[in-house]
Amino acid sequence: MKKGFFPSLCVLIFICLVAVIYIFGEQIESVMAQQGGQQEDNRRLDGKTIVIDPGHGGKDVGSIGQAGTYEKDVALLTAKHIQRELAEQTGATVLLTRDQDETVQLPERVAMAESANADLYISLHYDAYVTKDVSGITTYYHKQEDRQLADILHQSLFQQDLQTKDRGVRQGDYYVIRENRSPAVLLELGYISNANDEQQMNSAQFQKKVTKAIVDGVADYLTL
Structure with a gap:
C-alpha cells in the first residue's frame, strides 16, 4: 500500500462530510424558513376581530329553494366554514352572530x-x-368607504370560477350594513329560487370555493 494513502483518504472523507453537511444544512434552513413563513402567514390577522353574520335563523327561515333548502341553514353552513378557515389560516378572532338555528x-x-x-x-x-x-352573486355595501371592501371580496369570489352570473357590486340599504360602525358588506351568494344555484350552494365544492374566496378577500383587505 502506498505511503500517504490513509491521510489522503481521511482528507477525502472530510471533504465529503463537509459537502454533505453543507447541502443538508441548506435544505434544513430552507424547510425551516418555509415553516417560519407559513407560521407567520397563519398569524397575519392576529389581533383582528371579524364578525360573520349568517342571515335569518329560528322562525325566520329566509327564502326557500325549489328543492326545499332553507336560506337560514345554508347561510349558517357557509358561516361556520368561514369561521373555521379564517381562524386557522390567519389567526383572527372570528365571531358568529349565531352559531345555531336561533332568532337573532x-x-x-x-x-x-x-x-x-x-x-x-x-x-x-x-x-x-x-x-x-x-x-x-351580488355584493352589497352601504357606506361609500366600504366600497373598497366590497370590491375586494367580490373580485375574490369570481377568481374561484364559481360558474355563476356576476351581478356586480351594488349599494344597498340593509340594516346590518347601514347601522354598522365597522366596515360592513352583505353577500348574496346565489339565488336559492334558481334550481341550479340551489344545487350548487349545497355542494361541498361550492362551499369550499366560497370559503377560500372570502378568507383570501378578508386577508387582502385587512393587510392593505
Missing part, C-alpha cells in the same frame, strides 16, 4: 360587532326572486 334580531347582530370592536362585518345570504330563472 338585526340590532343584536350589529350590537355584537360594536361590542367586539370588530374590524370587519360580513353578512351572508342567499337571494331569491319571483321568477326562477334569475341567478348569480
Whole structure:
C-alpha cells in the first residue's frame, strides 16, 4: 500500500462530510424558513376581530329553494366554514352572530360587532326572486368607504370560477350594513329560487370555493 494513502483518504472523507453537511444544512434552513413563513402567514390577522353574520335563523327561515333548502341553514353552513378557515389560516378572532338555528334580531347582530370592536362585518345570504330563472352573486355595501371592501371580496369570489352570473357590486340599504360602525358588506351568494344555484350552494365544492374566496378577500383587505 502506498505511503500517504490513509491521510489522503481521511482528507477525502472530510471533504465529503463537509459537502454533505453543507447541502443538508441548506435544505434544513430552507424547510425551516418555509415553516417560519407559513407560521407567520397563519398569524397575519392576529389581533383582528371579524364578525360573520349568517342571515335569518329560528322562525325566520329566509327564502326557500325549489328543492326545499332553507336560506337560514345554508347561510349558517357557509358561516361556520368561514369561521373555521379564517381562524386557522390567519389567526383572527372570528365571531358568529349565531352559531345555531336561533332568532337573532338585526340590532343584536350589529350590537355584537360594536361590542367586539370588530374590524370587519360580513353578512351572508342567499337571494331569491319571483321568477326562477334569475341567478348569480351580488355584493352589497352601504357606506361609500366600504366600497373598497366590497370590491375586494367580490373580485375574490369570481377568481374561484364559481360558474355563476356576476351581478356586480351594488349599494344597498340593509340594516346590518347601514347601522354598522365597522366596515360592513352583505353577500348574496346565489339565488336559492334558481334550481341550479340551489344545487350548487349545497355542494361541498361550492362551499369550499366560497370559503377560500372570502378568507383570501378578508386577508387582502385587512393587510392593505
